[in-house]
Amino acid sequence: MVTESCVQEKSIVANLGEIKVSGDPETVLSCLGVGSCIALCMYDPEAKIAGIAHIVLPKSNDSARSRENATKYADIAIPELLQEMRRNGAVRSRLVTKIAGGSQMFKAASTNNFDTGTRNIESVRTVLAEEAIKIDGEDVGGNKGRTVRMFVGEGKVQVKSVGGPAKEI
C-alpha cells in the first residue's frame, strides 16, 4: 500500500496488487493493461481525494494474508483502500465507487484459472456490498484488455480498450 503526495509526479500507476491514493488535482491514477484484474476506483468529490486498487485475485487464504503484497486480493484490498482513503481525508459516505476489468482473456483456452475475471467481479461486488459501498459505475466482463485512468481533480474515470475509443464510466 502506498500513499502519494505528488508534488511533481502527474501520473501514478498502480501495478499488480497495488493501492494508490492522491489528493493532487493534477494527478492521474492508472491501472494499465487490466485483463482479468479489476481496477477499483474511489473518489470523494468534496475532499477531492481519489484512490485506485489493482486487484488481481478474488479471495485470500490464511497464508496469503501475511504476505507483503496481500492487497492483490479483493477481500484485503477493499478494506485497505477504504482505510487509506479515510487516512487521506475522504469521507466514506461521500465516496463514488467505480470498477472496470474482469475480462475473460482466454475464452477459448481450457486451463483451470481462466474464470478468474468472473470470480474477481463477483468477489469485488460481494466485498463492496459487505462494506455497504454502492457501485456507481462499471465496465466489466468481456474479453478485452482495458486501461483505466482516474483524474483526481474531477474524479472522472476513463476506460480504454485496444482499437476502441476512451469512454467514461
Add this chain to the structure above:
Amino acid sequence: MEESKATGVHDVELSRWAELVGRSTKNAVSGLSEMVGIHIRVTALDLKVIPIDNAAELVGGAENEAVVIYVGITGGATGHIMLVYPLRVAFGLVDMLMGEEPGTTCELGELEESALQEMGNITGTFFLNTMGDSTGLVLMPTPPTVMVDMAGAILFSALSDIMSEREELFAMETVFSTDDREIVGMLLVLPTADFMDVMIEQKNQYARVQW
C-alpha cells in the same frame, strides 16, 4: 547453495529449469523450421527470475499492443507458453508461414489467425514433448489461442494463478530469426507454482534422467 526466499527454489533447480526449457525451446523451433521449410535459429535464450510486479517489462509495457499466441500446459504439471510479437512482426510471421513475400499480410483475418494457431500448436507440442521426455511428466498443450490486445492484460491474466502462490516469476525469453527475416519476439514459458513444486519433489528422479 543460494535459495530464493519467495519460492524456495534452489539455484541448481533454476539452472536445470533453464537447461530444460532451453533444450525444449530449441526443439520447438526445430519443429517450426520443419513446418515452414525455412531454417529458423534461436538467437537468444535468457532465463529471468523477476518479481511478478515487474512482469510488464517482459512484454514492453502493460499497454503495449501485441499479438499473443497462447498455449496452456496441462497434465502432470501446469503452466503457460506465450509467443508475444508486435503486430508488424506477426504480419511477417504470417507471410513466412504462408510462403508469401514479406509485406503481403497487413491484417489478421481468420486464415492468418489459423496460421498463427498452427505455429502455436507445433511450438507447444514439440516443446512439451521434449520437456516430458526429459522429466518423465506427461505434459499436454491446450488448443492454441491467438489474441491481439494489450500484452499486459493477457500476461497478467495468465499470471493470476501463479500470483496466488508466488511473488516471483520464472520466464524464459527467447528470440529467434531466419536467414533473411527478423523475428524479434518473445517465447515466454511460465511455470505455475505446481510445476516448480513437481520439479523439486522429483529432483532425485530427475537426477537419473539426462537433462
